[in-house]
Amino acid sequence: xxxxxxxxxxxxxxxxxxxxxxxxxxxxxxxxxxxxxxxxxxxxxxxxxxxxxxxxxxxxxxxxxxxxxxxxxxxxxxxxxxxxxxxxxxxxxxxxxxxxxxxxxxxxxxxxxxxxxxxxxxxxxxxxxxxxxxxxxxxxxxxxxxxxxxxxxxxxxxxxxxxxxxxxxxxxxxxxxxxxxxxxxxxxxxxxxxxxxxxxxxxxxxxxxxxxxxxxxxxxxxxxxxxxxxxxxxxxxxxxxxxxxxxxxxxxxxxxxxxxxxxxxxxxxxxxxxxxxxxxxxxx
Amino acid sequence: xxxxxxxxxxxxxxxxxxxxxxxxxxxxxxxxxxxxxxxxxxxxxxxxxxxxxxxxxxxxxxxxxxxxxxxxxxxxxxxxxxxxxxxxxxxxxxxxxxxxxxxxxxxxxxxxxxxxxxxxxxxxxxxxxxxxxxxxxxxxxxxxxxxxxxxxxxxxxxxxxxxxxxxxxxxxxxxxxxxxxxxxxxxxxxxxxxxxxxxxxxxxxxxxxxxxxxxxxxxxxxxxxxxxxxxxxxxxxxxxxxxxxxxxxxxxxxxxxxxxxxxxxxxxxxxxxxxxxxxxxxxxxxxxxxxxxxxxxxxxxxxxxxxxxxxxxxxxxxxxxxxxxxxxxxxxxxxxxxxxxxxxxxxxxxxxxxxxxxxxxxx
Numbered sequence: 001x002x003x004x005x006x007x008x009x010x011x012x013x014x015x016x017x018x019x020x021x022x023x024x025x026x027x028x029x030x031x032x033x034x035x036x037x038x039x040x041x042x043x044x045x046x047x048x049x050x051x052x053x054x055x056x057x058x059x060x061x062x063x064x065x066x067x068x069x070x071x072x073x074x075x076x077x078x079x080x081x082x083x084x085x086x087x088x089x090x091x092x093x094x095x096x097x098x099x100x101x102x103x104x105x106x107x108x109x110x111x112x113x114x115x116x117x118x119x120x121x122x123x124x125x126x127x128x129x130x131x132x133x134x135x136x137x138x139x140x141x142x143x144x145x146x147x148x149x150x151x152x153x154x155x156x157x158x159x160x161x162x163x164x165x166x167x168x169x170x171x172x173x174x175x176x177x178x179x180x181x182x183x184x185x186x187x188x189x190x191x192x193x194x195x196x197x198x199x200x201x202x203x204x205x206x207x208x209x210x211x212x213x214x215x216x217x218x219x220x221x222x223x224x225x226x227x228x229x230x231x232x233x234x235x236x237x238x239x240x241x242x243x244x245x246x247x248x249x250x251x252x253x254x255x256x257x258x259x260x261x262x263x264x265x266x267x268x269x270x271x272x273x274x275x276x277x278x279x280x281x282x283x284x
Numbered sequence: 285x286x287x288x289x290x291x292x293x294x295x296x297x298x299x300x301x302x303x304x305x306x307x308x309x310x311x312x313x314x315x316x317x318x319x320x321x322x323x324x325x326x327x328x329x330x331x332x333x334x335x336x337x338x339x340x341x342x343x344x345x346x347x348x349x350x351x352x353x354x355x356x357x358x359x360x361x362x363x364x365x366x367x368x369x370x371x372x373x374x375x376x377x378x379x380x381x382x383x384x385x386x387x388x389x390x391x392x393x394x395x396x397x398x399x400x401x402x403x404x405x406x407x408x409x410x411x412x413x414x415x416x417x418x419x420x421x422x423x424x425x426x427x428x429x430x431x432x433x434x435x436x437x438x439x440x441x442x443x444x445x446x447x448x449x450x451x452x453x454x455x456x457x458x459x460x461x462x463x464x465x466x467x468x469x470x471x472x473x474x475x476x477x478x479x480x481x482x483x484x485x486x487x488x489x490x491x492x493x494x495x496x497x498x499x500x501x502x503x504x505x506x507x508x509x510x511x512x513x514x515x516x517x518x519x520x521x522x523x524x525x526x527x528x529x530x531x532x533x534x535x536x537x538x539x540x541x542x543x544x545x546x547x548x549x550x551x552x553x554x555x556x557x558x559x560x561x562x563x564x565x566x567x568x569x570x571x572x573x574x575x576x577x578x579x580x581x582x583x584x585x586x587x588x589x590x591x592x593x594x595x596x597x598x599x600x601x602x603x604x605x606x607x608x609x610x611x612x613x614x615x616x617x618x619x620x621x622x623x624x625x626x627x628x629x630x631x632x633x634x635x636x637x638x639x640x641x642x643x644x645x646x647x
Contacts, residue, residue: 182372184360185337186386186438196385200376 028260035253052254061238061255068235069262071149071224072217075156076210079164082157083209087168088198092177098169105162113159117226120155121146124227147229155223160216164209171205172198204274211270215263235259288350290315290474291336291442296345296355298331305331307498309345313442318468318475320485323495324521329478332495333446336476337366349441365440367448371431373419379405379430380415386438404433407470408463425456432464436471445477449484461487482522486510494518510569515644519567524601524613526573530566530641532558540566542606544585547636558641565642570601570615572638575622575630582633588612590628604632 038049056062090098108116123129124145131142145151175198183193199206221236230237235255242252289312298306305328313319323329334340335347338359347355354362365386373382383401384392392400402412408429414422419430428448435443445464449457465488468475477488485492486506493503494517502514513519516527530540538545558564568584576582588604591611600621602614612632616622624630 176370176372176375178368178370178372179374181339181359182366182368183374183385184358185339185366186434187360187389188385189360192389197374201374 031253031256031260033253034249035257037250037253039248039250049250052248052250053258055251056254056258061235061251062258064233064235064238065255065258065262067232068218068220068259071153071156071232071234072214072220074153075160075217076164076213078153078157079160079213080168080206080210083161083164083168087165087172087205090165090169091172091175102166105165109162114222114226116159117155117222120158121226124151146227148231149228152224152228152231155227156217156220159220159223160213163212163216167205167209167212168202169205171202171209174205175201207270207274211267215267218263219259288315289313289348290317290350291476292346292348293336294346294348296332296335296342296347298328298335298340299343305498306335306342309498309500311493311500311503313474313476316472316474317491318465318477318489319491319493320477320479320489321493321495322479322482322485322521325480326497327495328498329480329495330446333366333444333476333478336442337364337444338362363440364442364444365435365438366444366446367431367435369447369450371427371448373427373431373434375418375420377419378415379410379417379419379422382419382430383433383437385434400437401433404436407436407467408433424452425460428452428460432467440473442474442476445475445479447479450479450481457484464488494521512640513567513642516565516642519565519640519642524570524615526568526570526612527642528566528568530564532560532562532564534560538566542586542608545583546581546585547583558643562643565644567640567642568634568638570613573612573614573632573634575614575624576633580633583636584634584639586612586632588630588632590622590624590626590630593622593626604630 035052036048036050037052038046039051086101090101094101121128124142125131126142126146130145134140134142179201180193180197183197188196219236221234221240224230224232224234224237236259239252239255239259242248242255246252291311291313293309293311296306296309297304309332321329321332331340335342335355338354338357338361342355345355346353349363374385377385380398380401381388383404384397387397387400398415402415405412405414410426410429410433414426419427422430431448449460452460461484464475464477475489477485479485479488490505491503492506492509494501494509496517502509502518504512509518510522513522519525519527528540528543530538530543533539538547574582576585586606588606590602591605592603594601594603595618598618600616600618602616602622604612604614606612614622614632622630
């Protein structure tokens, strides 16, 4: 019976598996192939050539990768701290108000990310909405709000907010109330309960939310372009330039591969540690 | 049960919005006592225990722990501890870590913690190699023991139990009831136990407090509650019972609809306490009601038809229907069972010394 279940499961997973292989895995393999292609050859049948990876280190492209990862890390950390209290409220306190908040946050996803970011540009730019009011009311001017690293991180935090909030809410909802009450009854303070009970038991939600935000933010392009004004060049931007303007496909592929390797390693180690079934509410 | 109480409740009231769940609860709990609070669901016993452990605050009234007033002290600052109905073990921690939790909070060193945990595991008959096991892997009865060990590790002044055995199967529950009683004797701690099961209450405790609709209906030792309940509610709650409406006549006799009473006027100690004309309830437990054979006489007689016979292990229960359609329950030992069959007309009888009079109208 168990073997039959296994066979049926494999059979059911087959169509989606094929689709994923064709649309997700195949492009990755092609990119990996391109990355070890000699320059100006444009042919996948040749001796592997790792010069594009050498360029990645020699010409300082690794700095872009570090900026991307660094800003993604900062955005993820800020998001976690920002979302925890709200997620806690949504999971345990608010009751019906949670539904309202969920809809309110989810609705922002209906508007294109670029348009929302432009909204911030118009609000924060010199002579923009905020600056205008400030000048009118106090006579002060707002200098340099845009085009720097902090505003880029702000953009990342703003755009990826739902991707932290919802998994975190799920994670906190998994913490049994009686375990918290028992910990308090056994003498634990609020902070001890947070450390000993809440954080470990909500860990799956924390990891999923952090992974989502980190991966998305590390590959993000629009925030640094629109809000950051290219004050630092992120890796996604380098990839785009290499493929389009630079017409250097091996370099673009090598850059993409280095990002994929870092993120892939991170994602696999994280996902191996958590039980997705538990988050989805399925019994083991 | 001597000396000052360890815990004293004074006029506790608890309301949620417009709903009053506890109405004027007062109770003294003696040091080292084992007390069970028992009541049907909705009687307010869970609300009461939440106040006792500090998970909630009373609307008014005071709780004294020895000479310290604690009703506004939160749970984590009280020297008391509870075993939850769900046990509330920490699923991400091992057996050992669960037991050591209160010690860890207090900052006890790791080696010392482990020593104490192993001691408690031995006390509760948990195998030593369970120390590193996950609490998700062990059985229901073992989890129960871990929860108990964790509570004992806290070394509370009073240990509360919120129906911790209700999720277990019958045999395991019986075993653990006895173990808990034994543990109470060995630790000498004050146990306050909450349950809806009267059987559990009788096995477990020195005293029983019966709760109904946010009040204590009666607080006494089990035997007293069984034999001399103060109200019909308590009488019915304490197992099968036969209740009859009885009136005292002016001459000092008793009268009941359809009951033949062979007591001379003023002869019974029961009638002596009744005012003429007072309407009361006469209680007699099924084990004291007999099937009367020809020639035998009892103080009370009653006619009816046997309708059903139930075998309850060592005992038999008979349902006898009276003329007015109400039923009387008779209990017999199995070897002493009724010779007839359902449908037979019978005369039931019992004696005055096995009766108890419930006069609820009195203050």
